[in-house]
Amino acid sequence: MDLPVNALKRNLKSGKPQIGCWLSLGNLIAAEICAAAGFDWVLIDTEHAPNDLTEVHQQLLAVSAYPVSPIVRVPWNDTVTIKRMLDVGVQSLLIPYVQTEEEARRAAAAVRYPPQGVRGVSTGSRSSRYGRVKDYLPRAHEEICVIVQIETRLAWDNIEKIAAVDGIDGLFIGPQDFACDLGHLGNPGHPEVQAAIADVIARAKRAGKAPGILYFDEVGAKKWIEQGARMIAVTSDSAMLVRESSAIAGRFR
Numbered sequence: 001m002d003l004p005v006n007a008l009k010r011n012l013k014s015g016k017p018q019i020g021c022w023l024s025l026g027n028l029i030a031a032e033i034c035a036a037a038g039f040d041w042v043l044i045d046t047e048h049a050p051n052d053l054t055e056v057h058q059q060l061l062a063v064s065a066y067p068v069s070p071i072v073r074v075p076w077n078d079t080v081t082i083k084r085m086l087d088v089g090v091q092s093l094l095i096p097y098v099q100t101e102e103e104a105r106r107a108a109a110a111v112r113y114p115p116q117g118v119r120g121v122s123t124g125s126r127s128s129r130y131g132r133v134k135d136y137l138p139r140a141h142e143e144i145c146v147i148v149q150i151e152t153r154l155a156w157d158n159i160e161k162i163a164a165v166d167g168i169d170g171l172f173i174g175p176q177d178f179a180c181d182l183g184h185l186g187n188p189g190h191p192e193v194q195a196a197i198a199d200v201i202a203r204a205k206r207a208g209k210a211p212g213i214l215y216f217d218e219v220g221a222k223k224w225i226e227q228g229a230r231m232i233a234v235t236s237d238s239a240m241l242v243r244e245s246s247a248i249a250g251r252f253r
Contacts, residue, residue: 001132006091008041008069009145012170012210017225020071022214022236024049028062030237035063035070043071043233047096057088057126071147077103079118082110087125091143094172098148101161108167111144113137145169147212147231150200151177159200163207170231171204172212173197189220201228 011018020041021034026049034042044051044059051059056072063070073094074081082093095107109117121137122128128136147170150156156178163171175188175197184190188197197213204211205228212231215221221234 001129001134003133003136003139003143004089004091004129006069006143006145007067008071008092009143009169011040011069012145012230015230017229018069018231020231020233022233022239023059024236024238025241026050026055027237028055028058030241031059032062032066034237035066035068039068041069041071041092041231043073043094045073047073047075053084053088056085056090060089071145077107077110079106079110082107083120086111086119086140086144087122087127089126092145092147094147094149096149096174097151097155097177098162099152099155100158101165104148104162104165104168107146107148108165111146112141112167116141141167147172147210149174149177152181156196156200159203160207163204163209168209170210170212171200172231173200173214175213175215197224198227 008018018040020043021039023031023034023042023044031042042063044056046056060070069092071092071094072085072090073096074085077095077098085093098104098107111117111119113119113121124131146168148162148168149172151174178196179188179190179193182193182196184193201211210230211228213224213229214233215224216235216239221232225232
């Protein structure tokens with residue numbers, strides 16, 4: 001059995017914008033519905049959503065029938081958590097709150113086996129199709145995509161150093177946390193924040209790493225695509241449910 005190919009990793013290198021949907025409901029039916037919608041990727045969130053490892057596993061199975069790339073955002077840049085996600089078959093990871101070269105190196109090391117990294121070895125997990133992918137151990141890192149989140153002024157200052165770390169595939173902007181750290185809590189549309197986002201995208205591109213962002217405003221999302229963002233979350237399962245349920249209820253009041 002062959003090592004599963006990571007389409008997202010290849011597509012990000014191609015430069016074609018990859019449009020995605022955030023999964024925050026912790027529900028495999030919602031995950032499957034969104035996976036079948038035509039997005040390039042869906043992200044299972046474990047930082048700000050009630051997802052545990054079993055629920056992540058179930059959602060991975062639910063989306064596997066569709067031509068969509070699953071990503072998991074781990075709750076923190078933690079080696080043990082990352083190891084467990086990899087073992088259930090996650091090939092693309094979003095790591096929050098990476099601010100320095102050292103932290104980026106820690107994220108990259110967590111997905112590689114020694115001596116290049118620190119990932120613990122399991123020969124019978126879902127990642128290797130329960131041992132059926134015979135060359136999984138020496139080749140696993142080839143199909144793992146690591147994207148780190150840029151959420152603070154310190155991370156902004158360290159863009160080139162973070163981007164230079166071997167094993168980092170993309171730099172993803174978290175607009176709300178970024179705005180908060182820049183002194184504009186709840187206001188990512190502030191001109192200072194918008195200028196900072198544009199600068200991160202431009203510098204990530206120059207460094208040869210795919211820039212990404214979460215931006216649910218359609219006009220804003222298209223603007224960032226035009227400026228070079230290559231991985232864009234344009235909605236979420238919960239946002240769509242909130243919007244449509246409120247709209248329908250409102251029409252009957």
